[in-house]
Amino acid sequence: MTVQANMAGASPVARRFGAVLPLLKGVAALAAVLLAVELIVILFGIRPYVLPRPSAVIEAILRTPAAYRDAIIRTGLETLMGFGAGALFGIWIGIAFSRLRFLRETVFPIFIVSQTIPVIAFGALVVMWFGNTILAKAVIVFYLTFFPVTVNALLGMRAVDEKQVQLLRSFGASEREIMRKLRFPTALPHIFVALRIASALGLAGAVVGEWFGDTTGLGVLLLQGMYAENMVAIWASILCSAVLGVAFFSAIGLAEKRIVFWGGEST
Amino acid sequence: MTPAEEPILDLRKFSKTFGEVQALDGVELTVQPGEFVTVVGPSGCGKSTLFNIVAGLEEPDAGSVMRFEGQSVHAKQLLGKVSFMPQRDLLLAWRNVIDNAILPLEIEGANRAEARAEAQRMLPEFGLAGFADKYPHELSGGMRQRVALMRTFMFKRDLMLLDEPFGALDALTRTMMQRWLLEVWQKHKRTVLFITHDVDEAIFLGDKVLVMTARPGAIKLERKVDLPRPRSADLVTAPEFISLKRELLDAIEEESMKTFGPSSH
Structure with a gap:
């Protein structure tokens, strides 16, 4: 692969700043929303068990930071494992589908059917199979992420310019070389669109997965908050989930900017 | 270019049919080593089909004869043997x-x-x-x-196929590129088969100009371009250039009328 960042002209400082900019924007937007909610709650005198003040929520997090930190790490790890496996599998099977018509026509419909199973039902199954392990959650995340990646990888492979394929063939390229040098890079922008969708889906999958039974994680904290009717705890978990989600999404955006630097236009 | 020399590319009774449509019908064409051959013709005359076959991307109809460097070949065997430059x-x-x-x-x-x-x-x-x-x-x-x-x-590769390489460029850039291409060609001593629909370009660049008929494409006319090299920009106003251009334009005009004219078949 000769895919490389096209940032040779930028100074190191500018480059670093450019890299964290999307993250900063996300954090700033989140802060703005929190501030607005704080003002609304105070202004309209909304009672805490309806909607607590964000400052109270943050205070709650700071009171027991270890619990939230562990939850973020645990849920983050589940998401990362499932997402990584789902992304790799999705890309791999997408390539296979684009190459082998037989596989596409027999297995792809099964994939579609699999996606109609509600994640809750699937979650119950997975817990029966894998127990209350981190693996069970990762499998749920995997289940939610591989499909969009597969679909978009396949779409991207087929979006290739036939004239470019012919050109490479005229140079004597094999199907394998055409895949490596042309189809896969062409599909990358499409794949990244799917990865962004999958990152949000995957986090949701991890949180829901924890509801089937676990001792740590953001989903667990959410559930505990609900049983204790502790509005502040529920919102604290939501806030942590949001932070984790933004971090995932930004990381993918960052990778996308670096890898698909040409902006996704094929010519 | 002595006649005794073996042509690098030799096409006889060369035809190609896509389903109902006959794109090429009996093209006869030889290209000598080191020669710069230009092909002009009305749009849709099968020029690009001809190129795709010589590049190895499509097979001609059965009965077509294609010889490359003295060997009878299938189109497939030409993959990786000629350097092909498509329009875009x-x-x-x-x-x-x-x-x-x-x-x-x-x-x-x-x-x-x-x-x-x-x-x-x-x-x-x-x-x-x-x-x-x-x-x-x-x-x-x-x-x-x-x-x-x-x-x-x-x-x-000894044979280069250039399919309207300057078609999308503005007129000024195009003339610059033509002169530059001639320089590069003379230096590298390659054989060139060059498609264009610009008659000036065809004469200015070529040792030999071929005019294709309307679809189904065949070679209507073949003219040697006996203009001295290196060629300069003012060549296009030379009398020999003009008279050759007139002859070629007439031939193309006649073929274009077959495509656009009312029931001239």
Whole structure:
């Protein structure tokens, strides 16, 4: 692969700043929303068990930071494992589908059917199979992420310019070389669109997965908050989930900017 | 170009049918080594089909005879044997100028560092000095086309197929590119088969101009261009040039009328 960042002209400082900019924007937007909610709650005198003040929520997090930190790490790890496996599998099977018509026509419909199973039902199954392990959650995340990646990888492979394929063939390229040098890079922008969708889906999958039974994680904290009717705890978990989600999404955006630097236009 | 020399490409009774449509019907064509042959014809006359076959991308109809370097060949066998440049530059967006140019060498399995070094040396000749690290989206249309040409030249094959390489360029850039192409061609001593629908371009560049008929395509007319080389820009106003141009235009006009004229069959 000769895919490389096209940032040779930028100074190191500018480059670093450019890299964290999307993250900063996300954090700033989140802060703005929190501030607005704080003002609304105070202004309209909304009672805490309806909607607590964000400052109270943050205070709650700071009171027991270890619990939230562990939850973020645990849920983050589940998401990362499932997402990584789902992304790799999705890309791999997408390539296979684009190459082998037989596989596409027999297995792809099964994939579609699999996606109609509600994640809750699937979650119950997975817990029966894998127990209350981190693996069970990762499998749920995997289940939610591989499909969009597969679909978009396949779409991207087929979006290739036939004239470019012919050109490479005229140079004597094999199907394998055409895949490596042309189809896969062409599909990358499409794949990244799917990865962004999958990152949000995957986090949701991890949180829901924890509801089937676990001792740590953001989903667990959410559930505990609900049983204790502790509005502040529920919102604290939501806030942590949001932070984790933004971090995932930004990381993918960052990778996308670096890898698909040409902006996704094929010519 | 002595007549005794074996033609590099020799097509006889060359036909191609796509379902109901006959694109080529009995094309007869020979190209001598080192020759610059230009092909003009009305649009849709099957020029590009002819090229796709010679590039190895499609097989001609049964009964067509194709000889390449003295050997009777199937189109398939020509994959990787001729350097083919399609109408659009088809540069890969994720490769910079150098890496786009060495693409065919990479596919051949050449050492990448050596290929890059060679491309680097060729840059000035193609007017791309200092643009090695630029990506296609950072280049003008004329430059992109030069990168595509350089890629074609780097794929060192005796026969080069150029399919309207300057078709999308503005008139001024186009004349510059034509003169430049002649210089590069004379230096590298390749055989060129060049499609265009610009008669001036066909005469200015070619040793020999072929006019194709309307679809189904065949060779209507073949004219030697006995104009001295190196050719300069003022050649286009020389009397020999004008009279040849008139003859070719008449032939093309006649063929175009068959396509657009009312029931002239």
